[in-house]
Amino acid sequence: MIDVQNIYKTFLVPHRVEALVDVSTAIAPGEVVVVIGPSGSGKSTFLRCLNRLEHADTGHIFIDGIDVLDPKTDINKVRAEVGMVFQSFNLFPHKTVLQNVTLAQTVVRRRPKAEAHDKAMALLTKVGLPDKINVYPDQLSGGQQQRVAIARALAMNPKVMLFDEPTSALDPEMIGEVLEVMKTLAREGMTMVVVTHEMGFAREVADRVIFMDAGAIVEVGTPEHFFKNPTHDRTKLFLSQIL
């Protein structure tokens, strides 16, 4: 599904940072991969390289066989197949909840209005917000906004979903409702890459955990491996800090 081969990413402004150093991994269809690591270790950069929000300097990324970094690739086609959920929700504040979910369907997928509407209704019901469709995002709680954002991404029928710390900006009592939606998705067989500090979530649904530090993948394994006997010292240190 996703094949990442030796990617590097260096930021030069405001100062030189090697955000990704020789990162390689392969993610199978239906797999749920959780990415953990300390702040600044390159987790977001890795995720954003996958749909080319950041352009990796060298290496190769294939999504469903399509070369993401090839200049000839229509990146908008790739992005339509890859849903992304942000830490800060990034809902469109000038559109209602329903319009947030229908916009890209009509504009990018060119679905008829009625079809987009039905799809949006189904997804908003799925994330538990069927009664909020005509409300503007700023009238929703953080947890509700994040669930709308998930519905907005799902409306494109993506093959992969990327989550960048989807619960980090939420009050503790709202984290559960968002994780519930994500667990449902995982159970339904969605391919997911999730950056998160929610170890409970990782233990419950992750097929694989990737630990990153200083731009590199340090350790990969099942959740049990990480919680029972992590090998690297850095992994041990990190886990001891967050658990």
Add this chain to the structure above:
Amino acid sequence: MGSFPVARRIRRPRSYYIGVGIFFLMLAGLIGFIYYSTLKIDYVWRWYRIPQYFLYHDTIESRAEINGIVDRISQEGETVTIVVSGNDGTESYTSPAGDIRVSEGDIIYSGDVLTVHRKWKAGILVQGMAMTLKVSVIAIIFGILIGLFTGLARLSDNPALKWSAVTYIELIRGSPLLVQIFIWYFAFGTLMNTLIAKSDGLQSLLRGVLGTQQIVQVPPLWFGVAALAFFTGAYVAEMVRAGIQSIHRGQTEAARSLGMTYSQCMVHVILPQALRRVIPPLAGQFISLIKDSSLLGIIAIRELTKATREVVTTSFQPFELWTICALLYLFLTFTLSMALQYVERRTIAS
């Protein structure tokens, strides 16, 4: 315990009301002082002369064009038809029935008055105001279009677009509008009109399109409008740019991650939010534009200021007329500002 919501007036301290009193005293004092001074220089205030410049009762005469005898006068409702038969034939004149000055059988000569009727007409100040409004509205519309395009070009990575936008914006913002109007009229205007006049092919083409036999020239109005539109466009561009940059990066990322193209993202996500934020400064710019249109008088466009100046030279009532002129501008700018506040409130509510 039930308490009724009673609308209570806020109690203000005594000093507040003293302040209000002082304000109105000063206002009255200023007006009184000006009035007193004008009396000292023997200025005669004649406000009653002003209304005719807004609306006047015009007298229209219909005259015979041949010598002959009035054959028949037939009135139908508000119109009258007078048939005159002369040596070379018969002519009939139809006009609104006002005063009919001839009767059947009269012998008349060419140039004799047949009927006289009166009609209300817009005075020169109203015409001037209409011109100001027309010029401003056209310039605002084009100013928005130019500004939107330039603002986007300014943010482009392509040097051809970006540098053109920067050059244009800096040139316009760095030179006086009056000078720009002169350049548009005396430089571009002369150039363009001379080229049009010299090119026979273009002339005949334009004559064909416009259906006229005369030499076709671009009237000063359009150079004036162009000067104002390009002037406003440069400022609008900077506002559009600032508005777009004020929208959080996450909005673009969310839109692009859904597969929207750059322009789809602009049209559906960024611009609607940016333009909403830009309405207040735009309102200020458009109010400036209405006031700046007073400069167009110098290139023979008879807008409100030039109209007022013309009336002043014939009526010798400068104090009344310039006061009125200022109030009319105030009326235009105030109306526009109210309208834009309404738009702003509506877009923010939605």
